[in-house]
Amino acid sequence: MRGLYAIYRKEMSHYFVSPVAYAVVPIFLILSAVFFNMYLADGIKASFEASMEAMQGGAPIPFDVPSAVTGAFLSLVGTILLFLTPLLTMGVYSEERKRGTMELLLTSPITDWQIVLGKFFASVSLFIIMILPTVLYVVYMFAHSEPVPPWKLIAGGYLGVLLLGATLLAIGSFLSALTENQIVAGVLVLGISLLLWVVGFFAGTGNGLIAQTLQYVAILQHYNPFVRGVIDTTGLIFFGSWIFFAIFLTMRAVDSMRWRRA
């Protein structure tokens, strides 16, 4: 346990001086702030128009601005994360291999799983720090809504964000463990992210076996229910198994560094 904490601590202090983190986090925050504003303005305008129509005649159409904005905003955050999170983990192992520090870790009395989990938890912590400010936007909007929508919506949505992020980080770590080159690792993760994303478009059409299989792989398909505040067991299992599988593969990859390195 002490070994895991030592790795976690080292990774965290690394992120705080890492240029990558300082580039990715602000870009994410700026993008999400801009889009949140746009969606909120749109939502308010739409609801205003709806109530105008209701005044001119007929019954008022109920229009739930906070839920609509949260849904639209979190779907967009999902897409942004698909592209940005790979950048956070692309150096996790490849940099250590390149610098030769992997040799230090692998000859120290710590197990492979302490290394892998320590690094994974650190990347998830950074991810949480990155998305935390956006929680404030949504909470602020909810607090100022009349009537206040169910808080469950935020909880469900952000559980989805966390699961999506953790999955991407775990996949990213695995790919980073495969190569000494950070950029190659980054491109690989980006490729996989794109694939998982694009697959969702094709999965929408057709009911055949292939379409169903694709549907199962399409990462955002499983993310969307969470965005609507639905905590969906299929989604939990989907993300949980991706995370578990990617961590398992990372451990194998770390173990194999001993065997391959000439």
Added chain:
Amino acid sequence: MIEVQDLTKSFGDKTAVDHISFSVKKGEILGFLGPNGAGKTTTMRVLTGYLPATGGTAKIAGFDVFDDSMEVRRRIGYLPENPPLYFDMTVSSYLDFVARIKNVPPEMRAARVDAALEMAKIVDKRNELIKRLSRGYKQRVGLAQAIVHDPDVIILDEPTVGLDPKQIIEVRNLIKGLAGSHTIILSTHILPEVSMTCDRVVIINRGKIVAVDTPENLTLQLKGGERIRVEVQAPERPLRDALAQIPGVRKVEITSLGSAGRLVATVEANQGKDLRSQIAAKVVGQGWALYELRGMNLSLEEIFLQLTTEDTTQNPAEKAERN
């Protein structure tokens, strides 16, 4: 403390280490000597558990490096060829991290970090970022990392690379100071280093052990014969003849010093013979001026070259003929 039996490591069809066996006693410093690509680093990596062996066994403190890897890792400090440094950490936070992953108990950590800083003589650099340090200081941080947890066995892969002469001496003294309470293996291709620091030398070439002995014995036995350097003022031909006449002389080589007809003769004698007095008598007897007369040991460098180049002639018949 360290037992290596028939250790073999191949990468594909290339054999990097070929059935080597040696042992190191507790408190001893063993030097690993060989040209680049001889298999020094590979052997060390197997000992640290970083690489699994293809065949044979290696034990440290009675624990097999493969089967009891954790026990072995607890007992070793290792400085790889390239010091494994995190460039964006300060020296002391780096050493603190290493102490943590090496299982140093929390209450002893600060004291151990201080001790390592002290021993590696980098106390004044403790708050500097590692990336700002010069090559020599980085190497010393690497060394501090290998001793921060006070391990029983210290494995150093070319510990003095990149240091200036003053630092080299300091590091050698540090290594010597660690001996006794620690067992040390160090590799190098700098030969004087071995004769200065090590109790015993393993010369390795093309994955095979060529010789194992103390530096003194290697110098003495392996190449035998004494050599004597004589500086005289004399005509060349008569000097050569006169020296060659002395019984026990095997070979005479003469070079000119260029100034005022002074010559330097290098006389190789048969093993175990000290011909200095005869040579002096001869030179003086001829009426030549004798400026210097000095016995020279064959340097380890020459032995090393001899051993490692001889090994490349694969044909034993040819080798026998030459001898």
